[in-house]
Amino acid sequence: MNQLILLFIAIISLTIGSVLGYFARQSIAKKQAGTLEEKIQTRISQAKSETQTILAEAKEKASQILGKTKGEIDQRQQELLKNERMLLRREENLDNKFQLLEGQEQEFQQKVKKLKGIKENLESLRAEASENLERISKLSKEEAKKELLENLEREYQKDILGRIKKLETEGEERLLKRAKEILATTIQKVTIPQTQELTTTTLFLPSDEIKGRIIGKEGRNIKTLERLTGVEIVVDETPEVVVISGFDPIRRQIAKMALEKLIKDGRIQPARIEDEVARAGTEISKKIKEAGEEAVYETGLIGLHPKIVELLGRLNFRTSYGQNVLLHSIEVAYLASTLAGEIGGNVLIAKKAGLLHDIGKSVDQQVEGSHADIGVRILEKFGVEKEVITAMKSHHEEYPYESLEAVIVQVADQISGARPGARKDTVENYLKRIGDLEAVASSFPGIEKVWALRAGREIRVFVRPEEIDDLGAQKLAKEIAARIESELKYPGEIKVTVVRENRVIEYAK
Secondary structure: OHHHHHHHHHHHHHHHHHHHHHHHHHHHHHHHHHHHHHHHHHHHHHHHHHHHHHHHHHHHHHHHHHHHHHHHHHHHHHHHHHHHHHHHHHHHHHHHHHHHHHHHHHHHHHHHHHHHHHHHHHHHHHHHHHHHHHHHHOOOHHHHHHHHHHHHHHHOHHHHHHHHHHHHHHHHHHHHHHHHHHHHHHHHHOOOOOOOOOOEEEEEOOOOHHHHHHHOHHHHHHHHHHHHHOOEEEOOOOOOEEEEEOOOHHHHHHHHHHHHHHHHHOOOOHHHHHHHHHHHHHHHHHHHHHHHHHHHHHHOOOOOOHHHHHHHHHHHHOEEOOEEHHHHHHHHHHHHHHHHHHHOOOHHHHHHHHHHOOHHHHOOOOOOOOHHHHHHHHHHHOOOOHHHHHHHOOOOOOOOOOOHHHHHHHHHHHHHHHOOOOOOOOHHHHHHHHHHHHHHHHOOOOEEEEEEEHHHOEEEEEEOOOOOOHHHHHHHHHHHHHHHHHHOOOOOOOEEEEEEOOOOOOOOO
């Protein structure tokens, strides 16, 4: 019984506790809700305040912008009014000047009429005075003039003769100078250029059996020879002939001399090839020096730097369009000196410039640039006179003519190359070379037109600007140069110029 009472009391206490807890939680929730509502109201009030502040600032800025704009509009209007007033003043000034000119023109016409009248009066007075003189002197006008001239001639005969002689001397000097200019220009205009280059040397064999020995077992002999000399040995089906191909004529000559000695000796093997190539190189160096000294002695230009003499000797193994360059240089030296003597130029400068004009060709395979530019650098390095450099650098018209000797050297160079039998070329070969150059450049996309200039020494490429940008133009120039090097055979150096022209046209209506 007591246990039931205790259980009952516990249940009642639990129920009362639950009810009290419920009401306590409700009270706390109401307090928290009230606090959140107050926070929301506070935030709303702050947002309204900030919005009003922003609107006020925006209205102020808009007002400032409107004021500034209105000020600028007023200023523009004032400037327009000022310009309009200025134009009106100018128009008034022009009207005044026009009226003034009209008045001056009328005044001028009146003065012209007065002058005509005065002139007519003078003519009549002169005629009257002439008639009076003829009547008084009893001589006509022509008779009086003749007698006066005779008297003057007798009185001043010596002075007149001296004056005539002076005029004749001055006229002769002036005409002689003009004749020299005409002669130099005429010779220059009648010269004719030719073009082509030899890049192979032919070696005749005693029999076709030698070809197999030149090639050697598994080609080791010919490979050794090509590696040591830097040329290509072509052993084809042509009977008793071996062709040595390469752009460097000295290398071709070394290979030819070594092969000749090997064939004569009969022992063709890699070790012997190395020995004979070394001997041939030493012998060629000696021949180069001897050829240079002989050229200097023959032309009488003693005192040149030894290195220049050596470079001249190298020209003996270089051909230009089939013509030996050293013999061509000696010939140009003689022609230039003769022309200089005939038309009053400096004979020594013309001769030295003629001999050295192609010296750049001795190293143009190893040094970048045209042979004229290379030659200028060589001569400057070894202290050759400035007048000689000025005279030789214009022989291919890469530089303007700065002296009479420059024209003479250019003319002599053209005469030497254009004389019958000097060079081995045909019009067909020349046109084919030019056509091949233009064809290689035209094969690239984006090309508008291509021109080969300066006898094939320069190729000028015009591209379409909408297809190729500046970077692409640089890349295209390198690609064209690489294609020309790999596909074509040519002397010296070819300049590749890519032109990208962008034109913008508008019309003012």
